[in-house]
Amino acid sequence: MGGESEKWVLMVTARTPTNIAVIKYWGKRDETLILPINDSISVTLDPNHLCTTTTVSVSPSFDHDRMWLNGKEISLQGGRFQSCLREIRARAQDVEDEKKGIRIKKEDWQKLHLHIASYNNFPTAAGLASSAAGLACLVFSLAKLMNLKEDNSQLSAIARQGSGSACRSLYGGFVKWIMGKEDNGSDSIAVQLADEKHWDELIIIIAVVSARQKETSSTSGMRDTVETSALIQHRAKEVVPKRVVQMENAIQNRDFPSFARLACTDSNQFHAVCLDTYPPIFYMNDTSHRIISCVEKWNRAEGTPQVAYTFDAGPNAVMIARNRKTAALLLQRLLYNFPPQSDTDLDRYVIGDKSILEYAGIKDMKDVEALVPPPEIKDNLSTEKSKGDVSYFICTRPGGGPVVLSDETQALLDPLTGLPK
Incomplete structure (x- = not known):
């Protein structure tokens, strides 16, 4: 290891998106390696709106590994962090930074300590796949710091051991997590089905129903389902394999009606499996159910799906509209049914891509108050x-x-x- 009086700090910062599964992963065949009982397919969300930023640093002056999440120091003792760190250190290569005069030999990585800081620009543990983005970002940034030769698909197998759905955040666009057959998990990896430009007219609107942490974590919920649900085996063996093939075709052909039907039915079945768990798990609430009803009424009135909905392990609704025009109509319906409190700043109530609000002709609260009931709601009083x-x-x-x-x-x-700014 070179460098002036061993005072140097070497750093890498990366940004990783979150993803939302349209064919769900629920249930593991191996708890330690996080190997799923079925394939899953996801859409990566625009990192400008939902992402994790992580800075990783190394220095001979650090005396132990440390991590800060959203400004608070957290323990790195958890088995999942440790397996990711161990796997990456084992693959580390020589690193040279000529500007700083730093040389690190690959065997030195076992002795050097790391400082890691991570920040999510969206609620953590509220069912918006924060752990997916977080662990994918940790693995990706450490791989860059330690000069790993592995590609993103091979890195996905490491990220998977931190959080299952993290493996899908190593790619943009549409991603498939292959469950794999090997006991050691070497073939349980993520592959990209199509990049984000392939179907770029899709617009996604997320209703954050509750930013609170969920009552049942995905990890314990999944374990209970596998142990007690009679439906889960039928889902994994009979239903999902067919749906995965159909969803791949729908994505390839940009066939929105098929995409929407598959996403909605798969989300509904995932929550049915949660209800079939003993004791039952309720991730959705009344607001979630009202959003489904709002989308279903509209889709039925149009005769063909306009919007797909999907819910992960939480009450938040992720709605995917076929284009900007449909997204604007969807946003009008959502603001009509779920208006902000009168003293709310509209700018904080609708965040992310503001152009959809403009396209919907909504500039301020007066426009929200003036919204008329959508045509599919016949009886406004109800x-x-x-x-x-x-x-x-x-x-x-x-x-x-x-x-x-x-x-x-x-x-x-x-x-x-190497300490938080």
Whole structure:
């Protein structure tokens, strides 16, 4: 190891998107290696709106591994962090930074300690796949720091051991996590089905129903389902394999009606399996159910799906509209049914891609108050408006995969001390 009086700090900062599964992963065949009982397919969301930023640093002056998440120090003792760190250190290569006069031999990585800082620009543990983006970003940034030769698909097998769905965040666009057959998990990896430009007219609107942490974590919920649900085996063996093939075709052909039907039915079946667990798991709430009803009424009235919905292990609704025009109509319907509290700033109630609001002709709260009931609601008196049931909406679209941020001002750690800025 070279460098002036061993005072140097070497850093890498990366940004990784979150993803939403349209064919769900639920249930493991191996708890330790996080090997799933079925394939899954996801859409990567635009990292400008939903992402994790992580800075990783190494220095001979660090005396133990440390990590900060959203500004708070957290323990790295968990088995999942440890398996990711172990796997990456085992693959580390020589690193040379001529500018700083630093040389690290691959065997030195076992002795050097790391500082890691991570920041999510969306609620953590609220069912928006924060752990997926977080662990994918950790693996991706460490792989860059330690000069790993593995490609993103091979890195996905490491990220998977931190959080199952993290493996899908190593690619943009549409991604398939292959369950694999090997006991050691070597073939349980993520592959890209199509990049984000393939179907770029899709618009995604997320209703953040509750930014609170969920009652049942995905890990324990999944374990209980596999142990107690009679439906889960039927789902994994009979239903999902067919759906995966159909979903791949729908994505390849940009066939929105098929895509929407598959996404909605798979989401509904995932939550049915949660209800079939003993004791039952309720991830959705009344607001979630009202959003489904709102989308289903509209889709039925049009005779062909306009919008797909999907819910992960939480109450938040992820709605995928076929194009901007449909997304604008969807946003009008959502704001009509779930208006913000009167004192809410519209700018904070609809975040992300603001152009959808403009396209919907909504500039301020007066425009929200003037919205008329959608045509599929025949009896206006029967629809109660629910102020305050949705915390906020995020407008986004399919996005690209992880990237290294070369602008040092975006780093979360101080380049001199390796401590949070």
